[in-house]
Amino acid sequence: MDNQREIRKNFGKRASKYRKSTTHGNQEDLLRMLKLLKPLPDTVALDVATGGGHTAVALAKYVQKVIAIDITPEMLEEAAIHAAKNCVTNIEFQISDVHNLPFATGQFDLVTSRFAPHHFYDIKTALQEMCRVLKPGGLLYILDCSVYDGAETEREINRIEYLRDNSHICSYSPRQWQELLQKLPLKLLQTSFIQTRYVLPDWFERMEVEQSTRQEVFKVLDSLSAEAKALYPYDANYITTYRFEFVAAKLS
Numbered sequence: 001m002d003n004q005r006e007i008r009k010n011f012g013k014r015a016s017k018y019r020k021s022t023t024h025g026n027q028e029d030l031l032r033m034l035k036l037l038k039p040l041p042d043t044v045a046l047d048v049a050t051g052g053g054h055t056a057v058a059l060a061k062y063v064q065k066v067i068a069i070d071i072t073p074e075m076l077e078e079a080a081i082h083a084a085k086n087c088v089t090n091i092e093f094q095i096s097d098v099h100n101l102p103f104a105t106g107q108f109d110l111v112t113s114r115f116a117p118h119h120f121y122d123i124k125t126a127l128q129e130m131c132r133v134l135k136p137g138g139l140l141y142i143l144d145c146s147v148y149d150g151a152e153t154e155r156e157i158n159r160i161e162y163l164r165d166n167s168h169i170c171s172y173s174p175r176q177w178q179e180l181l182q183k184l185p186l187k188l189l190q191t192s193f194i195q196t197r198y199v200l201p202d203w204f205e206r207m208e209v210e211q212s213t214r215q216e217v218f219k220v221l222d223s224l225s226a227e228a229k230a231l232y233p234y235d236a237n238y239i240t241t242y243r244f245e246f247v248a249a250k251l252s
């Protein structure tokens with residue numbers, strides 16, 4: 001599978017950058033997640049596409065056990081370093097693909113995935129699998145990069161993301177998330193659409209983006225319509241981005 005190969009290649013050689021990333025390790029975001037989820041001491045959680053392990057480690061301090069999966073071995077090594085630095089010992093790391101989870105139906109109280117669904121080559125199957133392994137009443141939490149609703153932003157902002165990282169599949173708009181979620185056995189409890197910024201040099205550096213590609217990104221931004229530009233302010237140092245976050249409970 002080409003996409004899986006690209007993901008392993010792209011993340012494998014930059015794994016430590018993701019563990020050290022202030023975007024992924026942002027404490028405000030992680031605290032908001034904990035407040036929303038209110039994990040309990042007997043909670044058993046699955047963290048999907050754990051990357052540098054920020055979500056898994058934040059949860060592990062409050063729950064019985066976290067199973068943290070990822071398809072990139074180097075990422076799991078970095079996540080284990082992050083856990084050890086935080087003296088966290090209740091995370092099991094496992095190489096697995098979200099599209100085919102090796103877990104029993106209804107096994108988990110909580111399933112999380114941050115900054116990862118935009119890489120999943122079949123989002124419908126990935127979401128079905130995450131729902132399947134949840135217990136009835138269990139919670140699904142997702143935070144991912146998103147784009148503003150509308151044909152132009154859904155197309156052009158994803159074009160920029162793909163220029164930066166060719167394993168990018170799609171940052172879904174809130175409209176697209178609603179469509180995906182309504183087909184699943186879930187009750188939405190909370191959604192947020194959050195405007196934020198990437199510090200451009202860091203965002204480019206994390207993926208070691210070449211200068212010519214950086215110029216292409218600015219060309220796409222410069223050619224956005226006035227309406228889209230108003231939603232996506234940028235300059236040489238930052239670019240506006242959006243995130244979609246939700247918590248949903250699995251229906252019995």
Ligand SMILES: C[S@@+](CC[C@H](N)C(=O)[O-])C[C@H]1O[C@@H](n2cnc3c(N)ncnc32)[C@H](O)[C@@H]1O
Pocket residue numbers: 007008011018024025048049050051052053054055056069070071072075096097098099113114115116119120121
């Ligand atoms: C940006 S990192 C995730 C960050 C992390 N969740 C956090 O909270 O900091 C994206 C991760 O998704 C993983 N990934 C991509 N596709 C996957 C798949 N199909 N199954 C499991 N992991 C996947 C990549 O290997 C990478 O480690």
